[in-house]
Amino acid sequence: MKVFRDLSWFFKQERKRYVIALVAMLITTFCSLVPxxxxxxxxxxxxxxxxxPRLLTICLLIMIGLGIVIYLLRFVSRMQLFGASAKLGRILRERLYEKYTLMSPSFYQQYRTGDLMAHATNDIRAVQSSAGIGVMTIGDALITGGMTLLMMAITVSPKLTLIAIIPLPILVLATNYYGRLLHDTFKKAQGAFSQLNDKTQESISGIKVTKSFGYEEDDEADFRELSDEVVGKNMRVAKIDALFDPTIQLVLGTSYLLSMIFGAMMMLNGEITIGDLVTFTTYLNMLVWPLLALGFFFNIVQRGHASYDRIRQIESVENDVKLVANIATKPTGDIVFQMDAFQFQNEQSARLHDIHFTLKQGMTLGIVGSTGSGKSLMLRLLLREFDTDHPDDIQYGGRAIRSYGIDQLRAQFGYVPQEHFLFSSTIRANIAFSQPDISDEALYHASQMSHIHRDIMGLPEAYETVVGERGVSLSGGQKQRISIARALIKDPDVLILDDALSAVDAETEAAILHNLKETRRGKTNIITAHRMSAVMHADMILVMREGTIVERGTHDVLLAQNGWYAETFHAQAMQARYAEDLTEQVERGGQHDETY
Structure with missing residues (x-):
C-alpha cells in the first residue's frame, strides 16, 4: 500500500473523480446483492x-432494472478511474521529460538512454495501473466483499458467516508475503528490461559500425543473452504471480466446504430454510471475485510500487547546474573568463587552469590546440552545461553567467557542436528548428550562408527531403553545414562553431567564413578548429595545451612568435601545397594519356 501513500498528492488532486467512482461502485455492489x-x-x-405470476413478474422487472443500473454505474466508475490514471501517466511523463531536458551532461553519463526510456514507458505504465485498475480492483474487492459478508450475516445467518470466513486470515498472510516477494523480483525484472532497451537502442543507432566491423553475430549473441536474462527474471515474477490464484482457490474451497457442511446441519435443525442456504451459497460465490481481485491487486500494487521507486530515484537526482529565474537584464556585451581552475567532481586534477581573457562584443575569437587540450570544455562552461567552481569565473555583460536564467543565457548563443545531431525529419524542419514558421527567403539565406543551399536543391525533394534518423542519408560535410544553417537562423548575438568545419574542404570552409564575416558584422563569433585556416582571420586567437592558454594574439603575432601555432600553420600550408601539386600532376597525366 506504500505506493498509494506516495501517490496521495495525486489522489487529493483528483479526489472528485475517485469519490464519484467509489460511490458508483458502492451503489453497483448494493444493486448486485439484491438478486x-x-x-x-x-x-x-x-x-x-x-x-x-404477478409476484414473479415484479421480481423479474426489478432484476432487469438493477442490471441496467449496474451496467451504467460500472461504465461511470471505470471512466473516472481510467481517466484519472491516464492523467497520472501524462503528469509523470511530463515531469520526467522536464527532468531530462534540464539535467546536465553528467546525468546522461550516469544513466543510459535505454534506461531513461524504460522509466518513461514501462515504469509509468505500471504506476498508472496502480492508480487506475489497482484502485478499481481494491475498491471493488473491499466493497463487494464487505457488503456481501454483511448481507450474509444480516439476511441469512451470522453464525454461518463466521464459519465461512475462518480461512480468510490465511489468505491475508499469504498474499502479503507474495506481495513482498513480487516487489523485489519485479524491480529486478524492470532493471533487466532497461538494459535490454538500452542495448536495442544502441545497436540500432550503431548498426553501420557493427556491420563495417562484421560484428553482427557477436552483437546478436549479446542481445540474446540480455533477452534471456529479461525472460528469466520475468519468469520469476510469473512464478510468484502464479501463487496467488491457487492460494485463493484453496481458501475459497475451504470456505465452501465449511459452509456446505455446517449450512446443511443448520437447515436440518431448522435454523435456516433451503432458500436461505441457496442465497448464502450464491453470496459465497460472489466472494470469488473479491478474493481473486485481492491477489490481482497485490500484484498490480507491488509492480507499481517498484516502478514508482525507480521513477522517484531519477527525480531525486540533483542537477549539477543550479537554475535561477530569468532577470530583467538581457545578456549582452563582453565575455570575460577569469578562471583559475576547473575540475569535475570526483576528479583529482584540474581539466582547465589559468584561463584568463576578455572577448569584446563584435570580435571573432579563434581557439586552436591539439585534441583534448580543453577547447570544447571551455565553450561548454560558457553555455553552462557544467558550472564552474566559482560564480564569477565567467562573466557576460558585466554579470556572472550564473545570475541569468539558463534559457535566457542560452538564447543569446547559436551553437554548432562537434557532434552534429539531425532529427528524423525534413531538411527544412531541421534548419528551421528554432523558428518553425520562418519564411522561405530567410531559410534560403541561412542555407546560402552555410554553403548548403545548392546541395539541398540537388536532392529529389529539395528542402522537403527526409534525412532519416541522425541524418543518416547525408554526408558529414552536409550535416555540418545544415547545423550551421540551423544556428544562423537564430541570428544569435554569439555564434559558436566548435570544430564545425572539419568535414568540409578548404574552399567551402573559406566561402562559409567569408559569408560569416560579411553578414555578422558587430556580432561575436567563437570558432574552434584544428585547421589554422579557419581562425587565421580572427581578431584574437588562443592556443591551448593541456587545459591552459599557452599562446595568444592575432595570426601575424603568433607567426612571429614561432611557437606551436606557427609550426602547425606552416606544416598545414605545406600539406595543402603538396596536395595541390599532386592534383595538378594527376590532371596533367590524364591529359597526356588522352593525346595517345
Whole structure:
C-alpha cells in the first residue's frame, strides 16, 4: 500500500473523480446483492406454493432494472478511474521529460538512454495501473466483499458467516508475503528490461559500425543473452504471480466446504430454510471475485510500487547546474573568463587552469590546440552545461553567467557542436528548428550562408527531403553545414562553431567564413578548429595545451612568435601545397594519356 501513500498528492488532486467512482461502485455492489436475496425469496415461495405470476413478474422487472443500473454505474466508475490514471501517466511523463531536458551532461553519463526510456514507458505504465485498475480492483474487492459478508450475516445467518470466513486470515498472510516477494523480483525484472532497451537502442543507432566491423553475430549473441536474462527474471515474477490464484482457490474451497457442511446441519435443525442456504451459497460465490481481485491487486500494487521507486530515484537526482529565474537584464556585451581552475567532481586534477581573457562584443575569437587540450570544455562552461567552481569565473555583460536564467543565457548563443545531431525529419524542419514558421527567403539565406543551399536543391525533394534518423542519408560535410544553417537562423548575438568545419574542404570552409564575416558584422563569433585556416582571420586567437592558454594574439603575432601555432600553420600550408601539386600532376597525366 506504500505506493498509494506516495501517490496521495495525486489522489487529493483528483479526489472528485475517485469519490464519484467509489460511490458508483458502492451503489453497483448494493444493486448486485439484491438478486441473490430475491432468488432465495422466490425459492421459498415455490417451496411453500405461494408464488404468483404477478409476484414473479415484479421480481423479474426489478432484476432487469438493477442490471441496467449496474451496467451504467460500472461504465461511470471505470471512466473516472481510467481517466484519472491516464492523467497520472501524462503528469509523470511530463515531469520526467522536464527532468531530462534540464539535467546536465553528467546525468546522461550516469544513466543510459535505454534506461531513461524504460522509466518513461514501462515504469509509468505500471504506476498508472496502480492508480487506475489497482484502485478499481481494491475498491471493488473491499466493497463487494464487505457488503456481501454483511448481507450474509444480516439476511441469512451470522453464525454461518463466521464459519465461512475462518480461512480468510490465511489468505491475508499469504498474499502479503507474495506481495513482498513480487516487489523485489519485479524491480529486478524492470532493471533487466532497461538494459535490454538500452542495448536495442544502441545497436540500432550503431548498426553501420557493427556491420563495417562484421560484428553482427557477436552483437546478436549479446542481445540474446540480455533477452534471456529479461525472460528469466520475468519468469520469476510469473512464478510468484502464479501463487496467488491457487492460494485463493484453496481458501475459497475451504470456505465452501465449511459452509456446505455446517449450512446443511443448520437447515436440518431448522435454523435456516433451503432458500436461505441457496442465497448464502450464491453470496459465497460472489466472494470469488473479491478474493481473486485481492491477489490481482497485490500484484498490480507491488509492480507499481517498484516502478514508482525507480521513477522517484531519477527525480531525486540533483542537477549539477543550479537554475535561477530569468532577470530583467538581457545578456549582452563582453565575455570575460577569469578562471583559475576547473575540475569535475570526483576528479583529482584540474581539466582547465589559468584561463584568463576578455572577448569584446563584435570580435571573432579563434581557439586552436591539439585534441583534448580543453577547447570544447571551455565553450561548454560558457553555455553552462557544467558550472564552474566559482560564480564569477565567467562573466557576460558585466554579470556572472550564473545570475541569468539558463534559457535566457542560452538564447543569446547559436551553437554548432562537434557532434552534429539531425532529427528524423525534413531538411527544412531541421534548419528551421528554432523558428518553425520562418519564411522561405530567410531559410534560403541561412542555407546560402552555410554553403548548403545548392546541395539541398540537388536532392529529389529539395528542402522537403527526409534525412532519416541522425541524418543518416547525408554526408558529414552536409550535416555540418545544415547545423550551421540551423544556428544562423537564430541570428544569435554569439555564434559558436566548435570544430564545425572539419568535414568540409578548404574552399567551402573559406566561402562559409567569408559569408560569416560579411553578414555578422558587430556580432561575436567563437570558432574552434584544428585547421589554422579557419581562425587565421580572427581578431584574437588562443592556443591551448593541456587545459591552459599557452599562446595568444592575432595570426601575424603568433607567426612571429614561432611557437606551436606557427609550426602547425606552416606544416598545414605545406600539406595543402603538396596536395595541390599532386592534383595538378594527376590532371596533367590524364591529359597526356588522352593525346595517345
Amino acid at each position: 441473490p436475496r430475491m432468488i432465495g425469496f422466490v425459492i421459498d415461495h415455490i417451496t411453500e406454493g405461494t408464488l404468483t
